Every structure is written in C-alpha cells, then in structure tokens.
Amino acid sequence: MAEKAPLREVRVVGRVLAVNERMAEENRRRFAARGVFVVNVMSSPGSGKTSLLQKTLAALAPRVSAAVIVGDVATTHDAERLAVTGVPVVQVNTDAFGGDCHLAAHVIERAAEDLDLGAIDLLFVENVGNLVCPAEFDIGEDARVVVLSVTEGEDKPVKYPAMFRTCHAALLNKIDLLPHLDYDKARALAYIRQVHPGMPVFETSARTGEGLAAWVDWLLAGLERKRAAAGR
Amino acid sequence: MAEKAPLREVRVVGRVLAVNERMAEENRRRFAARGVFVVNVMSSPGSGKTSLLQKTLAALAPRVSAAVIVGDVATTHDAERLAVTGVPVVQVNTDAFGGDCHLAAHVIERAAEDLDLGAIDLLFVENVGNLVCPAEFDIGEDARVVVLSVTEGEDKPVKYPAMFRTCHAALLNKIDLLPHLDYDKARALAYIRQVHPGMPVFETSARTGEGLAAWVDWLLAGLERKRAAAGR
16 A cells, blocks of 8 residues: 555646646747747745745836736735736636646636736746645746745755746845844755756845846846746 | 536545545454544645654653654655654655555555554654645544644635544644734634534644644644543
C-alpha cells in the first residue's frame, strides 16, 4: 500500500497536467492574437503581491492599459483592493473549482471571458498564494515572476526549486523591514542564483516604493517585445 | 472543455483523498497503540515553523521525549536546524513523491518507520509550507495547529478557511515585528474567530520567546489527555 499510493498519485497528476498544457496553449494563442502581454505573479501567502500590484498599476497607468485576474481559494479581498486602482479586475475563487491551490488554464480561460482583451495591453494574473503547485500549471502566460518576502527567510529558492527555476524574474519584497530582521540578503540572492543563474532579481518595497521603477521598466520592455513580435 | 476539466479534477482529488483517509486511520491506530501524541504543524512558507519548533523542543526537553518528521519539497535544511536540539528528526522530501505540496498519510507511515515510536511521547510533523492542500490531508494526527506570521497580513484566515476551520489551535507568530508593521492584530484575531469561533490563539515570537509558555502548556495538556485515554 505504502509503495503503490505515491505512484498512483503521480499518474493522476500527470493526466491533469496534460489537459492543462493543452488549454494553456489555447490561452497563449488567444492572448497573442489580441496582443496581450500576460504576467503570472506567484508567491507564498502574504508576500505582498496585492500591494505590489497596486503600486505597479499606478506606475503603469499613464502608459499602459492593464487588467488583473486574481485568484484566491476564498474571499474577494484582493479584487476589492485592486479595483481602487481603476483597472478591470476579475476575482476567481478556486473553492468553486474544488478548492484548488493554484490557477489552472481552464480557470484563466473562463476568467478572461469577463475582460475586453482587445482593450488590454498587459494582463496580470495574481495566482493563489502557494510556492508549489502554481509552478506546475502553465496558464498561457508570457512571463512568470515570483515574489519572495524577506520575512520568509533566505532558503525558499532551494526549498521550492521548481518555482524559482521556471520563473523569469524574482522580486525580493518588503526590503523596508530588513533593519528589523536577522536576514542574510547575500545568502538569499546566492540561493536564487544557485537555482536559476542569471534570473533578474528586483529588490522592492511596496510600502515605500523603493525598487519599483526597475521592475516597471522590466515589464515595459517585455510588453515592447510582445508588441514587436506581433508587428504592432 | 472548460466545463469538464474542473469536475474531472475534483473526482481525481476525491479518489486520492479516500485512499489517504484509510491510511491516516491506520497511522492513528499505530500511534495510539504506542501512546504517541502527534501534532501536525502547518503554515505558509517562512512563517517560522522551524524556529518555533526549535524553541518548543528546548522547552519540552526535560519533561517530554519528542521527535519530528519534517516535510519539504526539497532540501534537508529544516532537519539540520532541528537536529541540533538533539531529538530524532526524519526529513521527508516530497520531490521523491511527485513533488507533493503536502504530507500524505502514506508518507508519514514510511517516515515513522525510521523512528522508535515506543520511546516517543510527542511527535511533531512539520508539514510542507502551504495553507491549502495540507488542510485536506489527514495524516493520523491528534492535533492540528496553524502558524500565521504577522508579516503575512490579517486576512489569511478568511482566504484559507479550510485550514483555520480544521485546526485545533493557531499561533500568531513573529509578534516581535509588530512595531515595524502596519498590522491590525484585532482584525486578524476577529478573522480567526469568524472562521473558527473559540479556537485557542497563542501570540508568539520564536525570536524573543514571548508567548511560548502558554503554547507549551497547551501541548502538555494534550499529551496528558492522550496518556489518560491510553490508561498510562
């Protein structure tokens, strides 16, 4: 029994992921056809994703037409916080989909139906707070970023390697708290480099605004590449 | 397609959970036969579980024979940190079990084979850092506790209600950081009470030791009840 159960679970997960992969490719084509740059934002619960997005949306507002799909197991708290920025926001509660610990491609497809994709340049997907499963579920995004709060300790990159290996950038957030923590930032950065050599890391504070300009520039560069590829 | 995928996934998860439930009951009988009180410790990544357990083990050491099974997707960092306390520690890496985002009952069964259960009073299981899936997987424990760091914001109890509803106690950790945060503790406590009225909440700092005595007393009371039930 103890020998069989894990194998069975792995096969089951394999089937779910194969279905997801197909639907993610459909999403990717749909987004590309409308020139939408899609950024999947992932992290532990409470790393500050929503506050970061609030500040990021404000910085992008004059230049870029943005929207957000935000996933939580329950509540519409994050959508309410993001709606004050004035951009279109769709809240997904995964308890309607079996309480999933991640956003799957079919959920993004459904949520995107509530958005006018033709009017959107940049779509953020704020994933469910979780460093494990969201890493495995392609949703049809162009860029994947992981937010890591300095309050979470240094070693998360090596403890959750799939997440850090598959992301295109990392944000080391809440750096305003560094003076109050026993935190070895050099060690955290070394762990990130160990798992994903060369990945850009932005040191940010959503509270003070520190470091947000470089992150916004990175987003704008990605958006420009997408536009150039689409011939726009 | 968009209509079918979630239902299929829910059925699949249902089968996995039914297998898990049977194996959890076997674990529970095995632990009860040897008088071992089992505490499942769950939280987000980086909430301070390992530091809390280090301090807790030190406080229990003169009175209680303890051990720890610690789960991570990858690395043995936490086992190394806990081993310095001198108690037996078994590290489980779920990347050997399909990269699971939780500890399942069959994994605990396997890990417990490496422990001398007859010599253990209190077994801590430090689960994988995740507020979603571990809540669904019974491992045969007597008590379930959730650790919530004050750096994670106030609303996690309502965003991850299954976790807070199924736990027997909550630890509000890192309270030494309160002076440096915009944190509304009364609101966080109200959210916990909303999801799980009457659940004990211990306000702790693993760094300063504040609040640990009440938590240790709660553990000792649970251990005493288990011993009384077993007629020891």
